[in-house]
Amino acid sequence: MRSLQLQATQRRELEHDFLWRTTCRLPERGRIGIFNRSYYEEVLVVRVHPEDLRNEGLSKELRDDKSKWEDRYRSIVDFEQHLDRNNTRVVKVFLHISKDEQRKRFLARIDDPDKNWKLSLADLHEKSSGKTTSRLMKNASAQPARITLPGM
Numbered sequence: 001m002r003s004l005q006l007q008a009t010q011r012r013e014l015e016h017d018f019l020w021r022t023t024c025r026l027p028e029r030g031r032i033g034i035f036n037r038s039y040y041e042e043v044l045v046v047r048v049h050p051e052d053l054r055n056e057g058l059s060k061e062l063r064d065d066k067s068k069w070e071d072r073y074r075s076i077v078d079f080e081q082h083l084d085r086n087n088t089r090v091v092k093v094f095l096h097i098s099k100d101e102q103r104k105r106f107l108a109r110i111d112d113p114d115k116n117w118k119l120s121l122a123d124l125h126e127k128s129s130g131k132t133t134s135r136l137m138k139n140a141s142a143q144p145a146r147i148t149l150p151g152m
Contacts, residue, residue: 001032018042
């Protein structure tokens, strides 16, 4: 078993399509790979922050194409079906942390000197994007084969 910690998208990853960063890290058949993030974020994050699409090297025409979200979801479904046909099973687990728990953890991080160095203005910006992200997550959760676990 191998756990893969995907961080913020790196420059090299932006030179490829949005599925590349997870595709190249897939485990071999018979092995288990755990991703702490998924390619669904590559659809959700750029919808909340459309300015991030500029970093993906897409043409302006493609960046402005309203059907790109449906196209990306379709690509994800096609990719997962491809994996299934090739004897790789995908189990999607979404750990849902309530807004109250997220707030408590965020405030605790501010108060903890060992953790508050991790905070940035981007964290505050993300907190302000919460309603949009929640709405988009509901849309993403409509995708098949997903297990949602309550966090706290």
